[in-house]
Amino acid sequence: xxxxxxxxxxxxxxxxxxxxCAASGFTFSTYDMSWVRQAPGKGxxxxxxxxxxGYTYYADSVKGRFTISRDNxxxxxxxxxxxxxxxxxxxxxxxxxxxxxxxxxxSNYWGQGTQVTVSS
Numbered sequence: 001x002x003x004x005x006x007x008x009x010x011x012x013x014x015x016x017x018x019x020x021c022a023a024s025g026f027t028f029s030t031y032d033m034s035w036v037r038q039a040p041g042k043g044x045x046x047x048x049x050x051x052x053x054g055y056t057y058y059a060d061s062v063k064g065r066f067t068i069s070r071d072n073x074x075x076x077x078x079x080x081x082x083x084x085x086x087x088x089x090x091x092x093x094x095x096x097x098x099x100x101x102x103x104x105x106x107s108n109y110w111g112q113g114t115q116v117t118v119s120s
Contacts, residue, residue, distance in 0.1 A: 001025035003094050003111030010117045015084050019114060021077040021094030029072035032097035035079045036104060037090035037116075047092070048079065049103040057103065062088075084118045092116050
C-alpha cells in the first residue's frame with residue numbers, strides 16, 4: 001500500500017495550491033479518503049474527507065476555502081486550497097480511512113506528506 005502526496009510549496013497568503021495523492025496497492029475506489037495536516041509542535045488535524053460515493057466533509061477551519069475530490073480512474077485524491085492563510089502552514093498527508101466515519105485514521109495509514117508554507 002502506498003500513498004504519495006505532491007503539490008505542496010511556498011505561497012503567499014491569499015494564494016492557492018492543489019495537492020495530489022497517488023494511491024497504489026489497494027482498491028482505491030472502495031475506500032473513503034481523508035486529508036490530514038500537522039503543524040510544527042501540534043497534533044494532527046483532520047482537514048477534509050470524501051467517501052466512496054463522492055460525498056465531501058470539511059473541518060470548519062477550511063470550509064469554503066478547500067475542496068476535496070477524487071479520480072477513481074487515476075487512483076488519485078486531490079485537495080484544492082484557495083484563500084490560503086498563514087495558519088494553514090503544515091505538513092499535509094492523505095490518509096486511507098479504515099473505519100467508516102473515523103476520518104482521522106492512525107498514522108500508519110497516511111502517506112509521507114507534502115509541506116505547505118503560507119507566508120504573510
